[in-house]
Amino acid sequence: MAQSKVNDLQAFVAVAQDRSFTKAAARLGITPSALSHTMRALEERLGVRLLARTTRNVSTTEAGERLLRSIAPLFDQLAAEVEALGELRDKPAGTIRITCTDDSIEMSVRPMLAGFLREYPDITLEFYVDYGFTNVVEERFDAGIRLGEAISQDMIATRIGPDWRLVVVGAPEYLERNPLPETPYDLTRHACVNIRHRPSGAIYAWEFEKDGQEVTVKVEGQLVFNSMPHVINAAVDGIGLAYVTEDTARPYLADGRLEMILSDWCPYFSGFHLYYPNRRQASPAFSAFVEALRYRG
DSSP, X not given: OOHXXXXXXXXXXXXXXXXXXXXXXXXXXXXXXXXXXXXXHHHHHHTSOOEEEOSSOEEEOHHHHHXXXXXXXXXXXXXXXXXXXXXXXSSOOEEEEEEEOHHHIXXXXXXHHHHHHHHOTTEEEEEEEXXXXXXTTTTTOSEEEEEGXXXXXXXXXXXXXXXXXXXXXXXXXXXXXXXXXXXXGGGGGSEEEEEBSSTTSOBOOEEEEETTEEEEEOOEEEEEESSHHHHHHHHHTTSOBEEEEHHXXXXXXXXXXXXXXXXXXXXXXXXXXXXXXXXXXXXXXXXXXXXXXXXXX
Protein backbone atom coordinates (compact mmCIF):
# COMPACT_ATOMS: atom_id res chain seq x y z
CA MET A 1 0.00 0.00 0.00
CA ALA A 2 1.28 3.48 -0.83
CA GLN A 3 2.71 5.44 2.09
CA SER A 4 0.16 8.23 1.60
CA LYS A 5 -2.70 5.75 1.97
CA VAL A 6 -1.18 4.35 5.18
CA ASN A 7 -0.88 7.88 6.54
CA ASP A 8 -4.51 8.58 5.64
CA LEU A 9 -5.67 5.50 7.55
CA GLN A 10 -3.52 6.46 10.53
CA ALA A 11 -5.08 9.91 10.47
CA PHE A 12 -8.56 8.36 10.37
CA VAL A 13 -7.76 6.26 13.45
CA ALA A 14 -6.63 9.38 15.32
CA VAL A 15 -9.83 11.28 14.48
CA ALA A 16 -12.06 8.31 15.30
CA GLN A 17 -10.37 7.71 18.66
CA ASP A 18 -10.18 11.36 19.72
CA ARG A 19 -13.59 12.23 18.23
CA SER A 20 -12.14 15.63 17.44
CA PHE A 21 -10.28 17.06 14.47
CA THR A 22 -8.52 19.55 16.74
CA LYS A 23 -7.21 16.92 19.18
CA ALA A 24 -6.27 14.48 16.43
CA ALA A 25 -4.48 17.19 14.44
CA ALA A 26 -2.45 18.16 17.50
CA ARG A 27 -1.47 14.52 18.01
CA LEU A 28 -0.47 14.14 14.34
CA GLY A 29 1.32 17.48 14.12
CA ILE A 30 -0.82 18.93 11.31
CA THR A 31 -3.52 21.59 11.06
CA PRO A 32 -7.21 20.69 11.58
CA SER A 33 -8.05 21.95 8.08
CA ALA A 34 -5.39 19.71 6.52
CA LEU A 35 -6.70 16.76 8.51
CA SER A 36 -10.28 17.48 7.43
CA HIS A 37 -9.15 17.58 3.79
CA THR A 38 -7.33 14.26 4.24
CA MET A 39 -10.48 12.63 5.67
CA ARG A 40 -12.67 13.86 2.81
CA ALA A 41 -10.14 12.55 0.28
CA LEU A 42 -10.07 9.17 2.04
CA GLU A 43 -13.88 8.95 2.05
CA GLU A 44 -14.02 9.84 -1.65
CA ARG A 45 -11.39 7.23 -2.46
CA LEU A 46 -13.24 4.52 -0.51
CA GLY A 47 -16.66 5.64 -1.72
CA VAL A 48 -18.22 5.56 1.76
CA ARG A 49 -18.69 7.98 4.62
CA LEU A 50 -16.52 7.16 7.62
CA LEU A 51 -17.21 10.13 9.88
CA ALA A 52 -20.37 11.96 10.92
CA ARG A 53 -19.48 15.60 11.52
CA THR A 54 -21.40 18.17 13.57
CA THR A 55 -20.42 21.64 14.73
CA ARG A 56 -19.45 20.22 18.14
CA ASN A 57 -18.08 16.73 17.66
CA VAL A 58 -17.14 13.93 15.31
CA SER A 59 -18.35 10.34 15.46
CA THR A 60 -17.85 7.27 13.30
CA THR A 61 -20.50 5.97 10.93
CA GLU A 62 -21.25 2.25 10.85
CA ALA A 63 -18.65 1.84 8.10
CA GLY A 64 -16.17 3.97 10.03
CA GLU A 65 -16.62 1.94 13.19
CA ARG A 66 -16.05 -1.27 11.26
CA LEU A 67 -12.86 0.12 9.73
CA LEU A 68 -11.66 1.38 13.10
CA ARG A 69 -12.11 -2.03 14.73
CA SER A 70 -10.17 -3.64 11.90
CA ILE A 71 -7.16 -1.38 11.60
CA ALA A 72 -6.65 0.27 15.02
CA PRO A 73 -5.19 -2.91 16.57
CA LEU A 74 -2.76 -3.15 13.66
CA PHE A 75 -1.39 0.34 14.27
CA ASP A 76 -1.18 -0.42 18.01
CA GLN A 77 0.79 -3.57 17.20
CA LEU A 78 3.13 -1.64 14.91
CA ALA A 79 3.73 0.93 17.65
CA ALA A 80 4.46 -1.83 20.17
CA GLU A 81 6.92 -3.49 17.83
CA VAL A 82 8.73 -0.20 17.21
CA GLU A 83 8.91 0.41 20.97
CA ALA A 84 10.29 -3.10 21.42
CA LEU A 85 13.31 -2.11 19.36
CA GLY A 86 14.36 -0.29 22.51
CA GLU A 87 15.78 -3.62 23.61
CA LEU A 88 18.71 -2.79 21.35
CA ARG A 89 19.45 0.30 23.42
CA ASP A 90 21.69 0.28 26.45
CA LYS A 91 18.75 1.45 28.58
CA PRO A 92 14.96 1.21 28.12
CA ALA A 93 13.43 4.48 26.95
CA GLY A 94 10.06 6.02 26.26
CA THR A 95 7.02 7.60 27.89
CA ILE A 96 4.60 5.61 30.06
CA ARG A 97 1.15 7.12 30.73
CA ILE A 98 -0.72 5.94 33.82
CA THR A 99 -4.20 6.77 35.12
CA CYS A 100 -4.50 6.47 38.89
CA THR A 101 -5.63 8.12 42.14
CA ASP A 102 -3.83 10.22 44.71
CA ASP A 103 -3.91 7.29 47.15
CA SER A 104 -2.31 4.84 44.74
CA ILE A 105 0.50 7.27 43.94
CA GLU A 106 1.20 7.94 47.60
CA MET A 107 0.95 4.32 48.78
CA SER A 108 2.37 2.30 45.88
CA VAL A 109 4.18 4.54 43.39
CA ARG A 110 5.93 7.22 45.40
CA PRO A 111 8.17 4.80 47.37
CA MET A 112 9.78 3.52 44.16
CA LEU A 113 9.84 6.68 42.04
CA ALA A 114 13.22 8.19 42.93
CA GLY A 115 15.12 4.93 42.55
CA PHE A 116 13.35 4.02 39.31
CA LEU A 117 14.02 7.38 37.67
CA ARG A 118 17.69 7.22 38.63
CA GLU A 119 18.03 3.72 37.18
CA TYR A 120 16.15 4.55 33.97
CA PRO A 121 16.99 8.17 33.01
CA ASP A 122 15.50 7.75 29.51
CA ILE A 123 12.03 6.81 30.76
CA THR A 124 9.39 9.48 31.34
CA LEU A 125 6.42 8.69 33.59
CA GLU A 126 3.19 10.63 33.15
CA PHE A 127 0.50 10.19 35.84
CA TYR A 128 -3.08 11.33 35.36
CA VAL A 129 -5.03 11.50 38.63
CA ASP A 130 -8.64 10.49 37.98
CA TYR A 131 -11.21 8.86 40.25
CA GLY A 132 -13.58 8.16 37.38
CA PHE A 133 -12.35 4.65 36.43
CA THR A 134 -10.85 5.71 33.11
CA ASN A 135 -10.92 3.22 30.24
CA VAL A 136 -7.22 2.79 29.53
CA VAL A 137 -7.83 1.50 25.99
CA GLU A 138 -10.16 4.28 24.86
CA GLU A 139 -8.08 7.01 26.48
CA ARG A 140 -4.81 5.49 25.20
CA PHE A 141 -3.11 5.03 28.57
CA ASP A 142 -0.47 2.36 28.95
CA ALA A 143 -1.97 1.20 32.24
CA GLY A 144 -4.11 2.17 35.20
CA ILE A 145 -4.09 1.54 38.94
CA ARG A 146 -7.16 0.32 40.83
CA LEU A 147 -8.12 -1.95 43.69
CA GLY A 148 -7.94 -5.58 42.65
CA GLU A 149 -11.67 -6.13 43.03
CA ALA A 150 -12.46 -3.32 40.56
CA ILE A 151 -10.50 -4.65 37.56
CA SER A 152 -12.30 -6.31 34.64
CA GLN A 153 -11.31 -9.85 33.75
CA ASP A 154 -10.09 -8.95 30.26
CA MET A 155 -7.16 -7.03 31.74
CA ILE A 156 -3.78 -8.23 32.99
CA ALA A 157 -3.42 -7.26 36.65
CA THR A 158 -0.23 -7.09 38.72
CA ARG A 159 -0.46 -6.53 42.48
CA ILE A 160 1.58 -3.50 43.50
CA GLY A 161 0.69 -3.17 47.18
CA PRO A 162 -0.67 -4.94 50.27
CA ASP A 163 -4.28 -5.01 51.41
CA TRP A 164 -5.27 -1.80 53.18
CA ARG A 165 -8.24 -0.29 54.91
CA LEU A 166 -10.28 2.88 55.16
CA VAL A 167 -10.68 4.44 58.60
CA VAL A 168 -13.01 7.04 60.11
CA VAL A 169 -11.13 10.05 61.45
CA GLY A 170 -11.97 13.37 63.02
CA ALA A 171 -10.18 16.33 64.52
CA PRO A 172 -10.08 16.47 68.36
CA GLU A 173 -11.98 19.78 68.32
CA TYR A 174 -14.78 18.22 66.26
CA LEU A 175 -15.00 15.16 68.52
CA GLU A 176 -15.15 17.39 71.59
CA ARG A 177 -18.19 19.20 70.17
CA ASN A 178 -20.07 16.06 69.13
CA PRO A 179 -20.96 12.71 70.74
CA LEU A 180 -18.57 9.89 69.82
CA PRO A 181 -20.16 7.40 67.34
CA GLU A 182 -20.46 3.91 68.80
CA THR A 183 -21.66 2.17 65.63
CA PRO A 184 -21.58 3.10 61.92
CA TYR A 185 -25.28 3.99 62.10
CA ASP A 186 -24.43 6.87 64.46
CA LEU A 187 -22.53 8.54 61.60
CA THR A 188 -25.83 9.67 60.08
CA ARG A 189 -26.06 12.23 62.92
CA HIS A 190 -22.64 13.68 62.13
CA ALA A 191 -21.23 16.12 59.61
CA CYS A 192 -19.17 14.01 57.22
CA VAL A 193 -16.92 14.92 54.32
CA ASN A 194 -18.02 12.96 51.27
CA ILE A 195 -16.31 11.86 48.07
CA ARG A 196 -17.83 11.46 44.60
CA HIS A 197 -15.53 9.63 42.19
CA ARG A 198 -17.23 10.72 38.97
CA PRO A 199 -19.26 13.88 38.19
CA SER A 200 -22.25 11.78 37.14
CA GLY A 201 -21.75 9.07 39.75
CA ALA A 202 -23.23 8.60 43.20
CA ILE A 203 -21.57 9.80 46.39
CA TYR A 204 -19.52 6.96 47.88
CA ALA A 205 -21.36 5.14 50.69
CA TRP A 206 -19.10 4.22 53.62
CA GLU A 207 -18.60 0.46 53.98
CA PHE A 208 -18.06 -1.31 57.30
CA GLU A 209 -17.76 -4.89 58.57
CA LYS A 210 -17.57 -6.51 62.00
CA ASP A 211 -17.92 -10.16 62.99
CA GLY A 212 -19.28 -11.01 59.55
CA GLN A 213 -21.86 -8.21 59.62
CA GLU A 214 -21.55 -5.84 56.66
CA VAL A 215 -22.95 -2.33 56.93
CA THR A 216 -23.16 0.44 54.32
CA VAL A 217 -23.96 3.94 55.51
CA LYS A 218 -24.85 6.98 53.41
CA VAL A 219 -23.51 9.88 55.42
CA GLU A 220 -24.41 13.56 55.09
CA GLY A 221 -22.33 16.71 55.04
CA GLN A 222 -21.83 20.07 53.36
CA LEU A 223 -18.63 19.14 51.55
CA VAL A 224 -18.07 16.74 48.65
CA PHE A 225 -14.71 16.24 46.92
CA ASN A 226 -13.39 13.87 44.28
CA SER A 227 -9.84 13.80 45.66
CA MET A 228 -8.75 12.26 48.96
CA PRO A 229 -6.20 14.92 50.06
CA HIS A 230 -8.95 17.55 50.21
CA VAL A 231 -11.16 15.20 52.23
CA ILE A 232 -8.50 14.67 54.87
CA ASN A 233 -7.66 18.40 54.96
CA ALA A 234 -11.31 19.17 55.73
CA ALA A 235 -11.23 16.64 58.57
CA VAL A 236 -8.04 18.19 59.96
CA ASP A 237 -9.76 21.59 59.84
CA GLY A 238 -12.55 20.25 62.07
CA ILE A 239 -15.29 20.50 59.44
CA GLY A 240 -16.44 16.90 59.87
CA LEU A 241 -15.57 13.22 59.95
CA ALA A 242 -13.80 11.62 57.00
CA TYR A 243 -13.36 8.08 55.69
CA VAL A 244 -9.80 7.88 54.34
CA THR A 245 -7.02 5.36 53.83
CA GLU A 246 -5.17 4.50 57.02
CA ASP A 247 -1.81 5.18 55.37
CA THR A 248 -2.93 8.67 54.38
CA ALA A 249 -4.20 9.41 57.89
CA ARG A 250 -1.21 7.94 59.74
CA PRO A 251 0.92 11.13 59.96
CA TYR A 252 -2.07 13.11 61.25
CA LEU A 253 -2.92 10.40 63.79
CA ALA A 254 0.68 10.34 64.97
CA ASP A 255 0.85 14.07 65.72
CA GLY A 256 -2.65 14.28 67.19
CA ARG A 257 -4.30 16.38 64.48
CA LEU A 258 -6.74 13.52 63.87
CA GLU A 259 -8.19 10.70 65.96
CA MET A 260 -9.47 7.36 64.70
CA ILE A 261 -12.93 6.12 65.65
CA LEU A 262 -14.89 2.92 64.92
CA SER A 263 -11.59 1.16 64.15
CA ASP A 264 -13.08 -2.28 64.92
CA TRP A 265 -15.65 -1.70 62.14
CA CYS A 266 -13.16 -0.64 59.43
CA PRO A 267 -12.56 -3.47 56.89
CA TYR A 268 -9.56 -4.27 54.71
CA PHE A 269 -9.75 -4.04 50.94
CA SER A 270 -7.80 -5.80 48.21
CA GLY A 271 -4.56 -3.93 47.49
CA PHE A 272 -3.81 -1.76 44.48
CA HIS A 273 -3.08 -3.46 41.16
CA LEU A 274 -1.54 -2.16 37.97
CA TYR A 275 -3.82 -3.21 35.10
CA TYR A 276 -3.29 -3.05 31.37
CA PRO A 277 -4.66 -4.67 28.20
CA ASN A 278 -3.15 -7.90 26.95
CA ARG A 279 -0.52 -7.10 24.37
CA ARG A 280 1.72 -9.31 22.24
CA GLN A 281 4.90 -7.62 23.39
CA ALA A 282 5.32 -4.94 26.04
CA SER A 283 8.02 -2.34 25.55
CA PRO A 284 11.21 -2.73 27.62
CA ALA A 285 10.36 0.53 29.41
CA PHE A 286 6.91 -0.69 30.40
CA SER A 287 8.24 -4.09 31.49
CA ALA A 288 10.82 -2.36 33.70
CA PHE A 289 8.08 -0.21 35.23
CA VAL A 290 5.88 -3.24 35.99
CA GLU A 291 8.77 -5.07 37.66
CA ALA A 292 9.66 -2.02 39.75
CA LEU A 293 6.09 -1.70 41.00
CA ARG A 294 5.41 -5.41 41.57
CA TYR A 295 4.48 -6.15 45.20
CA ARG A 296 6.77 -8.71 46.81
CA GLY A 297 5.50 -8.67 50.37
